[in-house]
Amino acid sequence: MRILLIGKDGQLGHDLSPVLTALGTVVAVGREGLNLANPDEIRQTLRDLQPHVVVNAAAYTAVDRAESEPDLANAINNIAPTIMAEISQELGAVLVHVSTDYVFDGQKNTPYRETDPTHPVSAYGRSKLLGESGIQQACDRHIIVRTAWVYGVGGKGNFVKTMLRLGAEREELRVVVDQVGTPTWSLDLAQAIAQFVLHLCPSAANQTAATGIYHFTNSGAISWYDFAIAIFEEAAALGFPLKVRRVVPIVSAEYPTLAVRPAYSVLSDQKTAALLGNPAAHWRQGLRHMLKQLAESA
Numbered sequence: 001m002r003i004l005l006i007g008k009d010g011q012l013g014h015d016l017s018p019v020l021t022a023l024g025t026v027v028a029v030g031r032e033g034l035n036l037a038n039p040d041e042i043r044q045t046l047r048d049l050q051p052h053v054v055v056n057a058a059a060y061t062a063v064d065r066a067e068s069e070p071d072l073a074n075a076i077n078n079i080a081p082t083i084m085a086e087i088s089q090e091l092g093a094v095l096v097h098v099s100t101d102y103v104f105d106g107q108k109n110t111p112y113r114e115t116d117p118t119h120p121v122s123a124y125g126r127s128k129l130l131g132e133s134g135i136q137q138a139c140d141r142h143i144i145v146r147t148a149w150v151y152g153v154g155g156k157g158n159f160v161k162t163m164l165r166l167g168a169e170r171e172e173l174r175v176v177v178d179q180v181g182t183p184t185w186s187l188d189l190a191q192a193i194a195q196f197v198l199h200l201c202p203s204a205a206n207q208t209a210a211t212g213i214y215h216f217t218n219s220g221a222i223s224w225y226d227f228a229i230a231i232f233e234e235a236a237a238l239g240f241p242l243k244v245r246r247v248v249p250i251v252s253a254e255y256p257t258l259a260v261r262p263a264y265s266v267l268s269d270q271k272t273a274a275l276l277g278n279p280a281a282h283w284r285q286g287l288r289h290m291l292k293q294l295a296e297s298a
């Protein structure tokens with residue numbers, strides 16, 4: 001099986017490369033090998049490589065910057081994956097794409113299911129939602145994995161790394177308490193994506209008619225404040241250098257950002273657990289593993 005991994009240098013891409021290698025021959029491209037702002041490059045790359053499976057881990061993920069660059073966010077998060085879907089359909093390939101909890105407005109207080117109405121409240125969320133519908137219209141055999149609050153060892157940065165950096169510099173940190181979601185370790189997500197690939201592929205032993213949207217996060221639900229506390233507890237136990245003594249809970253209004261974020265964006269795992277047959281690991285377990293990896297790679 002020939003697999004094209006797009007976005008190899010992001011957090012998720014970093015963890016997907018080795019995981020997908022267990023399934024077949026992987027060609028992994030980053031920005032220097034394929035600029036997603038160029039539709040012709042996308043068409044050419046797919047037609048040249050003739051993959052059986054396309055996995056798109058790339059995205060415009062700068063949530064606040066997207067408010068002032070909506071066209072670029074749309075090009076990378078909507079136009080590019082829609083073209084991937086069109087060419088996948090032409091080649092008879094399957095497409096696995098990653099989307100976000102930010103397609104929801106956060107007004108619910110129970111986990112969002114795949115069938116719940118979407119209503120993004122940011123330019124990033126709108127661009128990702130348009131990408132979902134572009135794929136659904138263009139490619140018969142696709143899986144769109146909505147996930148949330150992703151962190152991992154690879155890529156340029158995330159909440160965990162930011163907390164570790166600030167926690168090593170300052171005695172007091174202020175972290176928002178009124179946004180609730182589920183932190184998701186990129187390696188757990190990568191392993192779930194590999195399982196989705198097997199469910200989409202004609203040659204796989206456990207092939208099903210799986211196609212459409214699936215939610216995957218680690219399990220559990222917490223606020224960014226609770227997550228920060230857990231990061232410092234786990235990091236202290238592993239001997240990370242920390243100066244922080246106090247984490248102060250604040251509301252989002254005290255930490256204004258350019259983009260509005262959903263207050264509650266927990267994703268239901270029922271549909272995915274029924275397909276994959278195993279529940280996702282708890283977020284705290286993912287955090288512990290990621291911090292160990294980070295400590296070992298330092």
Ligand SMILES: NC(=O)c1ccc[n+]([C@@H]2O[C@H](COP(=O)([O-])OP(=O)(O)OC[C@H]3O[C@@H](n4cnc5c(N)ncnc54)[C@H](OP(=O)(O)O)[C@@H]3O)[C@@H](O)[C@H]2O)c1
Binds near residue numbers: 030
């Ligand atoms: N991070 C989260 O909290 C989160 C939450 C929900 C859903 N998701 C979704 O999960 C997926 C993976 O996210 P992630 O956290 O791994 O993101 P990430 O670390 O920001 O990686 C995204 C990758 O896409 C690349 N990219 C951006 N613009 C590109 C372009 N024009 N051409 C080629 N490559 C380009 C980036 O390259 P550069 O580094 O060079 O820009 C980066 O390597 C995305 O679909 C994202 O929307 C993420």
